[in-house]
Amino acid sequence: MAVSMSSSPSSGRLSIPTKLFYGFGSVAFGVKDQGFSYLLLIFYNQVVGLPSATVGLAIMIALIFDSFLDPLMGQISDGWRSRWGRRHPFMYAAAIPVAVSYLLLWNPPQGWSDQAIFLYLIVVAVIIRSFITMYEIPSSALAPELTTDYDERTKVLAYRHFFGWFGGLAMTVLALRVFLAPDAAHPVGQLNPAGYQTYAYVASAVMLGAILISAMGTHRHIARFSTPAKRKLSVGELAREMIGTLSHKSFLVLVGAGLFNAMASGLVLSLNLYFNTYFWELSSNQIALLATGNFVSAILAFMLAAPLAKRVGKKSAAQATKVLAFLIAVGPISLRLVGLAPENGAPALLPILFVQTVFSTAFSITSAILISSMIADVVEDSELRTGRRSEGLFFSASAFVQKAVSGVGIFASSMILLAVGFPQQAKPGEIDHPVLVCLGAVYLIVLAALYGAAILCVSLYRITREGHEESLRRLAAKARRTGGKGPEYA
Incomplete structure (x- = not known):
């Protein structure tokens, strides 16, 4: 049966407006992801009062549900036929539900038991993840449809990661500097429940706007995207197609790399506020200052990804940046554990943490951009x-991996807090020193294992620039033989 191809992706450069509209949509995912990774654990643990292990379990349950939904959404969007193409109907449909469900996440009912709040968190987390899946997978899948060029794809995905990080960070900094303000009852601003409610309303509105602007801004390209032929498949045939597609070896190693990378990033983000609040004893304003360093990180990653890929190849660049991200990330805590870091409150401490944040995050984002671009090259x-x-099916796995940042990362973080005996509703400066030392040591060991596994997986990827260009030539030859209708399959 032939696949109808109404047109083909561009093989050249895309306009700046196209890249901006495409990238801007990731603000929605960035806001959600930063909220889950940076604020959700401490909100439900220290503000609402759920045990850290309970919060982690709730997020893990939602993540398991997501793992089944993601590939299904990818497969559905790959075969969808409509006058608005394969992707945009889902992008438009997800906008309002994403905003409403995110608002509910930060406004749990008052007076409920821990068990009831636990169930509420699971249900709402599943809902927000489901609608983010409905938007993020079709939206991400536009990248290989917009261009087939090896280097242009890295640039396009650099825009996406830039906006995702920039949007999420902007909302986090706004929360720390404006919404989570200390008051008489809550001298530590990040423990002020009223601030989280304000954050929820603003964040939900931003997510809604980002989705609609991106969908409308890329709408004009629908006419040149591929259109699948009408097909009727049984459940068994659909499953076999999905397994056959996802069993691609280079894709599988990228999934592994992305998963370990996501868990490492999630661990860093989820415990970052704990380290800054209790390990380094920083104020909310100082924490917000560190968070602003990530804006610089996003800009550096945006500037580094494409030139590095062009100079040394995506695979080598991804490995090198991941190694650098790890070495820089563990620096200050390692120094504190051996007694070489400045004391809390010392003038030199904040600048050291700022520089560490900027460069470790920049190299981590760069690695993530390159891995996303490598996934795009698997398509052909x-x-x-x-x-x-x-x-859609390939980027559904990519979306799942990114969601693991807030799922597996939060769960691992909660287990570390439980293992070291970290107290609930703790106050900075009143935690036993051995608990903090144990927290830092376990964190470094787990982080090293995750980063090492990610680097090993990337080393097994096999698609090169030359291999990608050969695939494009062979596909073009097949299209000519079939009169421009594209490849055929049984």
Whole structure:
């Protein structure tokens, strides 16, 4: 059966407005992701009062549900036929539900038991993740449809990661500097419950706007995207197609790399506020200052990703930046554990933490951009083997990996807090020193294991620039033989 291809992705450069509209949509995911990773654990643990392990378990349950929904959403959008193409109907449909469900997440009912709040958190987390999936997977899958060029894809995905980080960070800094303000009853601003409610309303509105602006801004490109032929598949045939597509070896190692990378990033983000509040004893304003350093990180990553990929290749660049991210990330805590870091409150401490934050995050973002671009290059290699363009299915795995930042990362963080005996509703400066030392040591060991596993997986990726260009030539030759209708498959 032939796949109808109404047109093909651009093989050249895209306009700046197209990249901006495409990238801006990731603000929604960035706001959600930063909220889950940076604020959700401490909110439900220290403000609402749920045990850290309970919060982590709730997020993990939602993540398991997501793991089944993601590939299904990818497969559905790959085969969707409408006058608005394969992706945009889902992007538009998700906008309002994403905003409403995120608002509910930060406004749990008052007076409920721990068990009831636990169930509430699971249900709302599943809902917000489901609608983010409905938007993020089709939106991400636009990248390989917009261009087939090896280097242009890295640039396009650099825009996406830049806006995702920038939007999420802006909302986090706004929360720390404006919404989570200390008052008489809550001298530590990040423990002020009223601030989280204000944050929820503003964040939900921003997510709604980002989704609609991106969808409308890329709408004009629908006419040149691929259109699948009408097909009727049984559940068994659909499952076999999905397994056949996702069994691509280079894709599988990227999934592994992305998963370990996401867990490492999630661990850093989820425990970051704990370290800053209790380990370093920083004020909310000082923490906000560190968070602003991530704006610089996002800019550096945006500038580094494409030139590095062009100079040394995506694979080598991804490995090198991941190694640098790890070495810089563990520096200050390692120094404190061996007694070489400045004391809390010392003038030199904040500048050291600021520089560490900027560069470790910059290299981590750069690595993530490169891995996303490598996933985009799997599309054509897979199309040669299967006869199907499966951007949505491949990027569904990418979306799942990114969500693991706030799922597995939060769960691992909660388990570390439980293992070291970290107290609930603790006050800075009143935690036993051995508990803090144990927290730092366990954190470094787990982080090293995750980063090492990610680097090992990337080393097994096999698609090069030359291999990608050869795939494009072979696909073009097949299209000419079939009269421009694209590949065929049984």
